[in-house]
Amino acid sequence: MNNSDIPEMHIALFPWIGMGHIIPFATLSNYLASRGHRISFLLPKKGLLKLQNQDIDSELINFYTVKVPHVQGLPPGAETTADIDYSGKDPLAIAFDAMADEVEELLSGLKPDVVLFDFAHWMPKLGAKIGFKTVCYNIVSASSMAIGVVPARYFPKDRRLTDDEVLEPPQGYPSKTVVIRRLRHEIRAMSFICETFGAITFGERLTVGLRDSDAIGVRAVRELERPMCDYLVDQFKKPVLLSGPILPQAPKKVLEEKWDTWLRKFSPKSVLYCAFGSQNIMPKDQFQELVLGFEMTGLPFLLALSKPHGAKTVEEALPEGFLERVGERGVVYDGWVQQNQILNHPSVGCFVSHGGIASVWESLLSDCQIVLVPCLGDHILNTRLLADELKVGVEVERDEDAGFSKEDLCSAIKTAMDEESELGNTIRRNHARWKEELSKPGLYDSYIDDFIKNLYQLMPQDHNNNRKFQ
Template structure:
């Protein structure tokens, strides 16, 4: 814990309007507020409603509401990424950029000492005008940020980068394992040259956000990604601060009665839980194939997925006769579930997830076996980190076109769940080792306190 006489300061937060970004920004805000610092958190109205219960220090963390303007092509009333398919994120980025005047008024009135942001690439220009320090705080892995240091000549609106170019790591990249391999994996990063906002591509937006900041910060720790963090510092010629994973110390609240009762009916470590995040919408045939893969395992399972593309509900997308066949052993959730509390339930023994950075950390800090089905470029690189560098997880093998078959999904799950499995035993042993490292007394608080010390030195 930071010393009580340490100088307190005022921090503004402006994360990308997606749950996977706003939630870790708020977790970090709680850690800062716990140490007495004041936070102004800029976010849309709908996001406030979703996150309010996670604000543990409302007397120090003030939610400042931004009105998200309508942009043609977005459904009316859209404010966050969880409301739309990933294909429309570029329009939400344009809408976020239109809040620039509101952000300027908020910063002018609040007069914070420093602002943390991620993809609002225009923010450093504003903060310089007010004499405020800017920190580009990234809630994706350092490995992912580092692979994004693609030579700028390869990426432009006029000449999209090719799959083969993306499969080549940038010069000096610190790993031969955390890379893109198949054509399908490379295609997941083609969005680098796609629009993300008005008249700007994703690559330019992110690299400008990093380049123009006073300091780069990453939600990670040296124990896992030290080499990648050093690489980023070298590439951008500026300090890289680390906050640690900034996860809540323990899941708050009680699990909903229906799920607690259902999970209580199974032996410890026997249930497979699956979730792919708040934004991913699968194609209907892939959605059904994945469900059939869980059925094929013969293990009890709990699946939380969004309705697939073209379907208004999960119910209309279920395979024919599926619910009748799995009744009593498998369940498909409708709507939001309490993922941290489910992972903490003693009956859950395996977590099948997409390896978004939040789920990656939740996987590492849980006691479950880890099976990964990444879908986007950053998730693939996070998966490489867990599977090949840390050796704590297995990845479901895909076909060259990206298809996940029921057989391969079932095979991966059974490889870690079957009693006496050498693969499962090895992964569990490695997982336990890494969890002990990450849970070492004082480790996470040490990252937060050092981060605060660096901010204090920066704003003197």
């Protein structure tokens, strides 16, 4: 079946109320709308305001704002994860679930054919009640799903991992390298599975959504994670729909003049770029080790970082004398930057990231050397995929408590950048090969087209026969 044979579907999306979830759902909406499908996007008002930097311009996409009710422990006016400290995630999850009645009322009136969701584990029940299909769509990698989500079904409520145990891969798990190591901070990073997230644990929330939905969606490609994708199909015995990486379309805007002017001061492929995402707030001591590690490299650098815990500004958190020592070769900036344009600037040669899935894809599709400093569970697994399985990047060494030194960071960067280093040359060759494989013309379009076909095939046959074709 060609996409031209598929009639218009009405697809609703309701992601978790964090911008790291809302943005990729919005990008997916763009792709679906570009194929002629009608989109209803449900989100809080503040989430909609934060989408203004994104290119969401299709007439087929309609936004519906849903009120986030105030609950005990939630700061007044908080509507997204950007409005809270990480410790406030449980009250936000309670408020998120309290949106269910308004979401039900909206969907009853909209009457979509299918709803894509991630953390709203109660959505399949609404689907059965109102009459739409549901897809639990996950913005993380298939590797993170396989080791991080699937075992969640085996963890009862209030289960906690202790420092002397580890989350072992379940039976049949297809990798010996994409794993959680026996380090205290990595075990703790995976304990989020057992933490409360509203009325239930995070693991239970995901497991119920995956179990009860009509299909599972994953932001992945078979070329990169085929064994993990096959493993998910085997575990859940239902369709697993791969959307591809769901990256924004090629940027329409050129890089801001101030950044372009600064970057052009340096020779090609010499600048280090670092970004850890807006939600990754570092302790002040680790923040200082990080910036000192970049100083030690002797290379120019641009660091797009949030201010650390306890600091009012990035500037006040910098080590004494740091700005004077690095002069014009180093910039630490607390604000939004055009990451894609920066990574593709001829002066930028290395990308140091936290291993978030969007950064993983952007690094793979760039010509930059890859260095990873993971902290959260899925970031650790993404890092293992890149550094240990695919051997396209270098992971910064961490101690038992997740700490790293300026020397560790500097060493990892030097290894990645050194053209005479055996490991550096290995990751350079592997990265070039994977970039070529993942940049084949039409690859991502084919994933979107297949994703849409699979969505359509979820519809009852009599429902499909009665639809008006375009």
